[in-house]
Amino acid sequence: MKTTTRVVVIGGGVVGCSVLYHLTKLGWSDVMLLERSELTAGSTWHAAGGFHTINGDTNMAALQGYTIKLYKELEEITGLSCGLHHSGGFTLATTQDRFDHLLAERAKHRHMGLDTHIMTPDEIKKIAPITNIDGVVGALYDPLDGHLDPSGTTHAYARAARMAGAEIVTHCRVLETNPRADGTWDVVTEQGTIHAEHVVNAGGLWAREVAAMAGHYVPLHPMEHHYLVTDDIPEVYERDTEHPHVVDPAGESYLRQEGRGLCIGYYEKKPRAWAVDGSPWDFAAELLPDDLDKISDSIEMSWHRFPVLATAGVKRVIHGPFTFAPDGNPLVGPVPGLRNYWSACGVMAGFSQGGGVGLMLAQWMTTGECERDTSSFDIARYGPWIQKGYTLPKVMENYSTRFSVPYPNEEKPAARPLLRTPMYDVFDGMGAVWGHYYGLEVPNYFAEGDEPRYETPSFRRSNAHEATGRECRAVREGVGINEIHNFGKYSVTGPNARDWLDRIMAGRIPAPGRITLTPMLSPSGRIIGDFTVSCLGEQDFRLTASYGAQAYHSRWFDQNIMREVQVINISDRTSGFQIAGPKAREVLQTVTREDISDMRFLDVRTLTLGLLTVIVQRVSYTGDLGYEIYCDPLEQRTLWDQLWAAGQPHGMKPFGMRAMMSLRLDRHFGSWLREYSPDYTPAETGLDRFIAWKKPVDFIGRAAAEKAREDGPVRQLCMFEIAAEDADVKGYEPLWINGEVVGFCTSGGYSHHLGKSMAHAFVPTPLIAPGLEAEIEVLGVRRKAKRIDTPLFDADGGRMRG
Ligand SMILES: Cc1cc2nc3c(=O)[nH]c(=O)nc-3n(C[C@H](O)[C@H](O)[C@H](O)COP(=O)(O)OP(=O)(O)OC[C@H]3O[C@@H](n4cnc5c(N)ncnc54)[C@H](O)[C@@H]3O)c2cc1C
Numbered sequence: 001m002k003t004t005t006r007v008v009v010i011g012g013g014v015v016g017c018s019v020l021y022h023l024t025k026l027g028w029s030d031v032m033l034l035e036r037s038e039l040t041a042g043s044t045w046h047a048a049g050g051f052h053t054i055n056g057d058t059n060m061a062a063l064q065g066y067t068i069k070l071y072k073e074l075e076e077i078t079g080l081s082c083g084l085h086h087s088g089g090f091t092l093a094t095t096q097d098r099f100d101h102l103l104a105e106r107a108k109h110r111h112m113g114l115d116t117h118i119m120t121p122d123e124i125k126k127i128a129p130i131t132n133i134d135g136v137v138g139a140l141y142d143p144l145d146g147h148l149d150p151s152g153t154t155h156a157y158a159r160a161a162r163m164a165g166a167e168i169v170t171h172c173r174v175l176e177t178n179p180r181a182d183g184t185w186d187v188v189t190e191q192g193t194i195h196a197e198h199v200v201n202a203g204g205l206w207a208r209e210v211a212a213m214a215g216h217y218v219p220l221h222p223m224e225h226h227y228l229v230t231d232d233i234p235e236v237y238e239r240d241t242e243h244p245h246v247v248d249p250a251g252e253s254y255l256r257q258e259g260r261g262l263c264i265g266y267y268e269k270k271p272r273a274w275a276v277d278g279s280p281w282d283f284a285a286e287l288l289p290d291d292l293d294k295i296s297d298s299i300e301m302s303w304h305r306f307p308v309l310a311t312a313g314v315k316r317v318i319h320g321p322f323t324f325a326p327d328g329n330p331l332v333g334p335v336p337g338l339r340n341y342w343s344a345c346g347v348m349a350g351f352s353q354g355g356g357v358g359l360m361l362a363q364w365m366t367t368g369e370c371e372r373d374t375s376s377f378d379i380a381r382y383g384p385w386i387q388k389g390y391t392l393p394k395v396m397e398n399y400s401t402r403f404s405v406p407y408p409n410e411e412k413p414a415a416r417p418l419l420r421t422p423m424y425d426v427f428d429g430m431g432a433v434w435g436h437y438y439g440l441e442v443p444n445y446f447a448e449g450d451e452p453r454y455e456t457p458s459f460r461r462s463n464a465h466e467a468t469g470r471e472c473r474a475v476r477e478g479v480g481i482n483e484i485h486n487f488g489k490y491s492v493t494g495p496n497a498r499d500w501l502d503r504i505m506a507g508r509i510p511a512p513g514r515i516t517l518t519p520m521l522s523p524s525g526r527i528i529g530d531f532t533v534s535c536l537g538e539q540d541f542r543l544t545a546s547y548g549a550q551a552y553h554s555r556w557f558d559q560n561i562m563r564e565v566q567v568i569n570i571s572d573r574t575s576g577f578q579i580a581g582p583k584a585r586e587v588l589q590t591v592t593r594e595d596i597s598d599m600r601f602l603d604v605r606t607l608t609l610g611l612l613t614v615i616v617q618r619v620s621y622t623g624d625l626g627y628e629i630y631c632d633p634l635e636q637r638t639l640w641d642q643l644w645a646a647g648q649p650h651g652m653k654p655f656g657m658r659a660m661m662s663l664r665l666d667r668h669f670g671s672w673l674r675e676y677s678p679d680y681t682p683a684e685t686g687l688d689r690f691i692a693w694k695k696p697v698d699f700i701g702r703a704a705a706e707k708a709r710e711d712g713p714v715r716q717l718c719m720f721e722i723a724a725e726d727a728d729v730k731g732y733e734p735l736w737i738n739g740e741v742v743g744f745c746t747s748g749g750y751s752h753h754l755g756k757s758m759a760h761a762f763v764p765t766p767l768i769a770p771g772l773e774a775e776i777e778v779l780g781v782r783r784k785a786k787r788i789d790t791p792l793f794d795a796d797g798g799r800m801r802g
Contacts, residue, residue, distance in 0.1 A: 001169050001191055007031040007365070008187045008196040010174045010210050013044040014150065014350040016202030017157035018358030020166050021074075026366045029165030033158075034189055036173035037284040040154045042204035043322035044350060045285055047150040048227050048265055050245060050256060051352040052089060053114055054105060054142055056406050057376045058732050059679075060329060061112060063356025068144055070355040074156040077163065082156055083149025087257065089245025090119060090128070090139040092305075098249065098405050100459040100727075102140040103780030110734040110777070111744040117141045118780070128244055130235050130308050145245045147256055148351060157358075173281070177213045183339035198365060200342045201335075205321060206279045207345035216335055218379070219386045220346040221395040222274040222321040224288055226295050227265030229258050231313035236262055249403035251301035261315065264306075266298035267402040273392060274321035288319045324348045326386075326394035326415075328402065330357050331379040333364060336555040343379045369522045373679040380551035385439035390415045407457035408730045409464070417441045421485045421575060422636045427654065433464065435657055438548040442486045443656040445471060459779060460727040461750065464658050472662050472752035474653035475622055476793075479581035481643060482655050484628055485636075488550045489571045490543040490557070496564040497539050504560055506682070506699050508692040510535040515602040515617055519687045520556075522678060525704025527687060529553055530676045534604040534617055542604075542615070542630075546672040547571060560700065575633040576614065577643060580626030580663075582799070583650035588616070588627055590646040601801035610642045621660060623667030623793065623800055665751045665758045666793035667800070668719045674731060674747035675717060675760050681705070683713040684762065715743060715762045720776065720785040722748070724757035727779050735761045736775040736782055742767060745776060754792050759785070 012035030203210035397414035507518025520529035620626020729748025748759030
């Protein structure tokens, strides 16, 4: 065993082996993998080996598509068989809501290039006759679905890595990982210590323990999971072709052919967590005792859907643990707060996702960034607020709802409330219907009178529609108030603060008393942040951005910090409100003795409001005349009392996130991770207008952004008005022109002020023309759409700036 290496990967499951292979594929051959037992000894060996591309998140679906295509490459490189069966598979819908979901998924697949099909019950019966189609509305068929041999596949990754120079050491448990001052690591093992530049935690079932060795907490939990393999079934083995996979979400089951019988697994509603207090080190290549009582309801439902099961004998019962993050997605990337320490954990579908996870991590390690937006699987989507007590109930909820319809507006209840601002009780008393955002409770909207305090999950307009309209009108006609705790906020101070900002942000850094908007770019020129920068003094700046991106942005700031600059995340140390609408100025003037009539759009000032000295920024994401007022959280209730009292003569109403996301559409404002994400460039999204091309600074991403400007974008973001009925665009719906899918939507919604359904969509540049007519497919129906060239509200910005 060598004692120095560039990378130590801890864990020889499918994920660790994939990471190892991809590192070698991208040119790092001085890499090694340490496995405490034999390869596959964690959750990998007993997996059912199923794989599929379908995933509600398009970036996860892309990783899954990559993984499935990779297996042939592995077989060719190594000569080993992955035991591939491309049997195709479908997901059943037994309610209109679930069918809506499948229609929405099919629509997304059109621009993703996935050849899925919607099937009728008769078509289902034809290709999978063992399915009882009673109550089935339809299904989504994916020809790429299939299954493989988990052990063979893991060994194929391992052999491919070895062939490219990687070393794999088995029976070598890692006992400690100790950082050195220069950012490298001493990895202490049963067989000696290895000095490594980088460490990757691919510890699977033991990822929590491995993370703890480096002093960090990884938010995942192992769950117990069952599948059964039946004896031979004539209706299965007498077929000419392999039986397709069938997922019956309402019945909580997935089914496929195994030899001459069937294999059926269950995601039961009352699941059980495994090893709550830590995974035992003496557990290796083992199963858990059968517990058929736990899945008896699911078994009964599967007998109804697949009657042949009721009489088939059970040949094998597999009951084993595997890990889940609170949202069910992998936890990948550089661990915030640690140098050269990487996570490849929480991969609950190693055979659908393991290849993509390995590729993404290897790209990140070897080049500093990934080719696509990582937000859905980046470990930094969880911040320091994540803790054990939260993870367990959220993982339980995720497991038990794995096959529930994933409504875009659903707010799941487990582990809430976790973080609350001082305004929680006040807003709750005013009828707040709460959302959950990066651990924090945030009002989505306010119910009034007899309106229910619960938003009905739906793909169509929900019961929040009326209330949201009411709040939008309050803003546009008078004044609305909304808490700004849920903005990510940073203080940047020190002699080099301006230089640092000039380097890290692509836009202009403002003079004292002023505010600018700026994109933050990756080295390859893609958007990794959209920031508001306020200059309080020559060495004193404030940044605001997405609350949910705090760990992501802080990690980037840490990685690119300069001497004599202090960057502090003050998101939870600073709170306040925004007031917006034509009466906002009058409200603000009522509570301060200082004259604010000369406060221009994009000015920032320190003002005394009654008892408090606060920072006021003249800017509003609602696109209206508005002010953001920042204070200490302990002062927030006092500030509220003042603003609320001053707002009453003007009909002030509180407004929530639903109204904010509707109001921004009136002015065509994009939003983080919808329009502005690492999948897109400033030139494509229009954010290039905020780039300070003339500043004499080599800001990060400059060369790439200049090249993109020179080449011109091949697609551009446009705003459309859609002839929708009761369902608006959510994101990734295809855009049709002349009978062809040419683009897709990034987000949309209903503009209550304009009375129109709106959507942002990417259109190929050559097709963009004034008043362009197109169609946007919403829930399977192609709706007429017309490009809106300039905002229909406040087109000249007079109201916002006036
Ligand atoms: C019953 C069941 C059915 C499943 N069916 C499917 C399916 O059909 N399709 C699918 O895609 N997925 C399925 N899965 C999930 C799949 O098994 C996991 O996604 C996958 O195994 C995760 O792989 P991993 O490499 O992350 O973790 P693991 O397989 O747990 O590997 C981690 C490895 O790290 C090693 N290790 C840990 N700590 C140390 C240390 N300190 N030093 C050295 N080595 C260490 C362990 O020994 C282990 O080998 C199923 C899981 C179960 C339980």
